[in-house]
Amino acid sequence: MSLPHRRYQNQMKTRGAILRSAPGKFEVTDLILDDPRQNEIRVKMVASGMCHSDDHMARGDLPLAVYPVCGGHEGAGIVDAVGPNTKGFAPGDKVIFSFLPACGKCRWCATGHQNLCDLGATVLVGSRWDDPESFRLSLDDGTPVGQALGISTFAEYTTVAVDSAVKVPDDTPLEKACLLGCAAGTGWGSAVRTGDVKAGDTVLIFGAGGIGSFAVQGASHAGAARVIVVDPVEFKRDSALSLGATHAVATAEEGIELAQSFTNGQGADVAIVTVGVITGEHVAQAFTGIRKQGTVIVTALGNAAEVGLPISILELTLYEKKIKGSLFGSSNPSADIPIMLDLYRAGYLKLDEVITTEYSLDEINQGYEDMHAGKNIRGVIRY
Ligand code: CXF
Ligand code: ZN
Numbered sequence: 529m530s531l532p533h534r535r536y537q538n539q540m541k542t543r544g545a546i547l548r549s550a551p552g553k554f555e556v557t558d559l560i561l562d563d564p565r566q567n568e569i570r571v572k573m574v575a576s577g578m579c580h581s582d583d584h585m586a587r588g589d590l591p592l593a594v595y596p597v598c599g600g601h602e603g604a605g606i607v608d609a610v611g612p613n614t615k616g617f618a619p620g621d622k623v624i625f626s627f628l629p630a631c632g633k634c635r636w637c638a639t640g641h642q643n644l645c646d647l648g649a650t651v652l653v654g655s656r657w658d659d660p661e662s663f664r665l666s667l668d669d670g671t672p673v674g675q676a677l678g679i680s681t682f683a684e685y686t687t688v689a690v691d692s693a694v695k696v697p698d699d700t701p702l703e704k705a706c707l708l709g710c711a712a713g714t715g716w717g718s719a720v721r722t723g724d725v726k727a728g729d730t731v732l733i734f735g736a737g738g739i740g741s742f743a744v745q746g747a748s749h750a751g752a753a754r755v756i757v758v759d760p761v762e763f764k765r766d767s768a769l770s771l772g773a774t775h776a777v778a779t780a781e782e783g784i785e786l787a788q789s790f791t792n793g794q795g796a797d798v799a800i801v802t803v804g805v806i807t808g809e810h811v812a813q814a815f816t817g818i819r820k821q822g823t824v825i826v827t828a829l830g831n832a833a834e835v836g837l838p839i840s841i842l843e844l845t846l847y848e849k850k851i852k853g854s855l856f857g858s859s860n861p862s863a864d865i866p867i868m869l870d871l872y873r874a875g876y877l878k879l880d881e882v883i884t885t886e887y888s889l890d891e892i893n894q895g896y897e898d899m900h901a902g903k904n905i906r907g908v909i910r911y
Contacts, residue, residue: 538563540570544598544665544683545892546673550588554599554682554892559673562664564611564687565656571623571688574702576681577602578887578895578907579710579738580804581829585676586896589805589831593653594674598665600909601627602710603681604702614690622696625709626861627677629657629691643856647691651677657689664688681709682892684911694865703886703910704879705872707738708865710856711906712877715742715802716868717857718827720750723798727751732787732796732817733773734780734810735803736764737899738906739827741771741882743800746857748772749876754790758783761902771878780810784817794819800854806830808837815839815849823850827857886910 542561545554564570582599584590607621617623628651630642637645650657654674656664663672664687665680679688696705715738719725723746731747733740736759747755748771757768757776765776777783787796799814799822806828814824815837843849857864871877884904887895895907 536560540685542683542685543889544680545600545889546596546598547586548596550586550591550595552586554586556890556892558668559598559683560666560668561683561685562687564609564614566611566613567690568611568614568687569607569617569623569690569693570609570685571605571693572608572685573603573605573681573683573911575604575706575911576600576909577707577709577711577738578892578899578909580899582676582682583896583899584829590829591832592674594655594672596667596671597654597674597676598680598683599676600680600682601625601677602706603679604706604709608685616690617693617695622698622700622702623693624696624702624705624865625679625681625688625692626694626865627679627710628856628861629678629689630860630862631691640860641858642860642862643858654678682889682909684889694861696865696869700869703908704883705869706908707879707882707906708868711738711882712742712868712879713859713861713864714827714857715739716746716877717859717864718800718802718825718854719743719746719798721858722852722854723800723823723825725750725752725798728753729797730754730756730787730790732756732758732783732799732814734758734783734799734801734814735828736768736776737802737804738882740802741768741905743802743827744768744771744773745877749871754787756783756786756796763902764905767881767905771881780813780817784813787817791819795822798823798825800825800827802827804828807834811851812838815843815851818849820847821849823852825852825854827854882906883908
């Protein structure tokens with residue numbers, strides 16, 4: 529038996545976009561991928577959304593435990609191999625990844641909060657959660673490569689735990705439905721689940737990128753009377769208006785004034801912050817824009833070192849205002865991915881319209897440049 533053959537036993541070669549360190553840029557390179565063990569599947573990727581969070585990883589805003597890391601956490605593909613004694617999946621099945629795994633058994637999963645599953649504690653390490661020293665990916669020289677959120681959707685093939693995959697019907701258009709793995713659940717859920725938007729509400733949404741576009745749709749599905757979007761980029765404001773926003777303005781001041789004008793001076797019922805790079809100032813603006821007992825939903829990410837909110841504590845107490853974090857839109861991916869897919873099929877949830885540009889894996893850095901230039905709502909890598 530020749531050495532190369534022995535070396536790749538129970539493994540295969542693939543290609544993926546890695547970060548060797550942060551801050552840094554994605555580099556597309558050859559990778560070695562483990563065959564699936566028990567309770568794992570190998571997936572041939574069809575498409576991966578290019579979420580701003582991967583750019584946060586590249587810029588070092590979101591520090592990871594291990595480098596190199598293969599990026600991407602919003603993807604969909606077709607099962608290519610199934611580990612031994614692994615239930616629920618067969619080769620040929622279509623799957624959408626959930627960027628947060630759900631074990632189904634911990635306190636959080638058992639009480640309808642899969643987004644907070646205890647397995648989530650390990651996703652920024654990028655190794656197997658049941659065997660933290662063991663990585664499913666490596667460089668050709670054997671250096672272990674972490675998997676972003678345990679899935680690495682910026683690779684042609686990836687091996688993941690079954691906890692990270694949701695099986696979907698055979699006729700699912702994965703090149704669109706990949707967005708359900710992060711942007712859609714995060715944005716739509718920020719309005720419908722975390723924000724609990726009610727019919728007749730006035731909702732203020734800061735940021736009309738990938739996540740904001742779904743927050744707009746969620747607020748609209750929930751029956752908000754006014755969905756006011758704030759974004760400095762005209763193209764994104766126009767896009768938000770076509771997705772259900774009733775108003776779109778360039779500055780926070782204009783948005784807050786509008787919300788007050790519709791509510792007898794009170795302010796929005798719910799304000800959702802989905803800007804690209806969040807600071808305390810954004811949360812403070814949203815806080816100013818809500819009514820008594822109103823809620824600010826903090827969905828965006830910023831630099832991990834950022835602390836402190838410049839808000840009036842007196843206003844917090846006297847007006848009973850609320851500030852809530854939202855992770856994956858407080859969704860239960862096993863239930864909410866199929867629900868959102870149904871909404872898409874019924875014509876209510878727009879996915880095609882949110883995808884601005886498709887890229888090849890090798891064009892990944894171009895895709896992120898376009899995102900920063902305000903040219904994309906969502907860029908998607910097609911394999
Ligand atoms: C993020 C949440 C923090 C880890 C990376 C992914 N969510 C959406 O992009
Ligand atoms: Zn994301």
